Amino acid sequence: MKFTSILKMAFFSILSNKVRSLLTMLGIIIGISSVIVLVGMGEGTKQKVASQIEKLGTNLITVNITGNRNKAVSTSELEELRQKPGIKDIAPTLTQNNINIKGGDKTATTNMEASTPNYFEIRKLDIASGRTIQQNDLDNRFKVAVIGITVADELFGSTNVVGETMSINGYDFTIIGVLTTQGGSGGNSGDDRVIIPLTTAQRLVKSTDIRSFYIEASDKDSVDEAMGYLQLFLNNKYNNDTKSYRIFNQTSLLETSNQTNDSMTTMLSGIAGISLVVGGIGIMNIMLVSVIERTKEIGIRKAIGAKRENILMQFLIEAGSISGIGGILGVLFGYAFAYVGNNYFKMSVVISNNVVLVAFLFSLAVGVIFGMYPANKASKLNPIEALRFE
Structure with missing residues (x-):
């Protein structure tokens, strides 16, 4: 069977269940937009703090002598x-x-x-x-x-x-x-x-x-x-008594601030990434339901000559398409949230194209990985038993 035919059938299946497909995408959409916005907020905060520190001068050193006895x-x-x-x-x-x-x-x-x-x-x-x-x-x-x-x-x-x-x-x-x-x-x-x-x-x-x-x-x-x-x-x-004074280095402060922001951004992105995994589990569940609903259809296709890899490819394309479309919508929502935050809530959200690309590719990978089990199950169905299924 031609790849284009498999692709058409996969998209027809998605479009025939619009509401279910949209609900399945919801986890991916939330996950992608959350990752984009949270990483953008982290980068925006990082740049804002760096700008404030650099205004004071990254080559500035402050010294305070502590204690009245010193x-x-x-x-x-x-x-x-x-x-x-x-x-x-x-x-x-x-x-x-x-x-x-x-x-x-x-x-x-x-x-x-x-x-x-x-x-x-x-x-x-x-x-x-x-x-x-x-x-x-x-x-x-x-x-x-x-x-x-x-x-x-x-x-x-x-x-x-x-x-x-x-x-x-x-x-x-x-x-x-x-x-x-x-x-x-x-x-x-x-x-x-x-x-x-x-x-x-x-x-x-x-x-x-x-x-x-x-x-x-x-x-x-x-x-x-x-x-x-x-x-x-x-x-x-002060005879090597480091408690007699305190030294503040703007460069060290900038590095510490960047490290803290990076850690917070990574943590928040990880939390947001969990919703992508949850979205992937949702895709797997819906694809398993789809396999059960279309058992007789699979049996008929196998009976007239459809190969196992054709069935496997069709269900993988469906899963990948759901996660891919969800990823695109998530990216659009991410940009929309960033625009609203920057222009109406005085937030600082800086979106990186690399982050958007990685998040989108991750969403595709999640869809394919979690779609593998139901696709494999569908491809292994016995055509005789599938035709008997009610």
């Missing part, structure tokens, strides 16, 4: 460390959270950061209006401040505030610049902050201790080299 780092030590290979620049910082600020007749609380002029370059901070802190501000301990747009809106109801005066913990400061939108949420918002000169802050808190600083490696490939010299410096200063 001696602080001096400016001269940082200057010496700055000369090491792989290190481009260093910015010492002083931070205080939940400080009281006032502008006009409005008050609020925010986070204060104090540093040197190179802080803005190292942290990739851009100015929307005004200017950043300059060396002259440090030398003269000027009471000047660069603020985030959240602070500007809360105190003045506008971002056009350069030249205005605000109070920080009871001291008057002149606003010299407003940062561009940094993003973030809650207490981690990059827009809810005040940055002042390091020397001014040290005078206010009556301490010159440097207990945190940022290091900018020469480039992404120099991070490990910079980390090596930093580790050597801290080990010598």
Whole structure:
């Protein structure tokens, strides 16, 4: 029997039971669309997190000296460390959270950061209006401040505030610049902050201790080299007591984040893949029912000369066609869900063509594998017994 004839008969059988065929495909459709969407969400989250980390700079290293008993780092030590290979620049910082600020007749609380002029370059901070802190501000301990747009809106109801005066913990400061939108949420918002000169802050808190600083490696490939010299410096200063300090490496953070996202995506895809297997079991059950319903038909075909491989091929084509059509519908639903999520629910779903192809091929394989048993059973029917079947 010609392959085209077998193909026509297989499709005729599927179309003659439209509702049953559609219900059989349902598991495949759900499985394929779930895999595509979940993997897409994982990839979208991965890219979003990577983008946020890269905005801070993948060559950024943050160091915090922990514990009040541990001696602080001096400016001269940082200057010496700055000369090491792989290190481009260093910015010492002083931070205080939940400080009281006032502008006009409005008050609020925010986070204060104090540093040197190179802080803005190292942290990739851009100015929307005004200017950043300059060396002259440090030398003269000027009471000047660069603020985030959240602070500007809360105190003045506008971002056009350069030249205005605000109070920080009871001291008057002149606003010299407003940062561009940094993003973030809650207490981690990059827009809810005040940055002042390091020397001014040290005078206010009556301490010159440097207990945190940022290091900018020469480039992404120099991070490990910079980390090596930093580790050597801290080990010598604190007698190899690693509990005296904490080091945050943006590159390591990015790698850890990617690994976590990949693990979560794999797990979710595996769960979604289970529905494909369930769909395959559904195909096998329906094909077994079909074999029973068409037992006499199989007997007649065998009696007039149909070979075993013809019967086997027909049922395998039926099973493969059901899973294939279900796979195509699942892909279409996956793309539709991704479009809706990206455009109406502010989700980040990035669909990979490779994932779509693998998911579709897997659905075909599931249909063929689970269709093999009923197809084999149908091909082995004895024509005499099949003709007697009622």
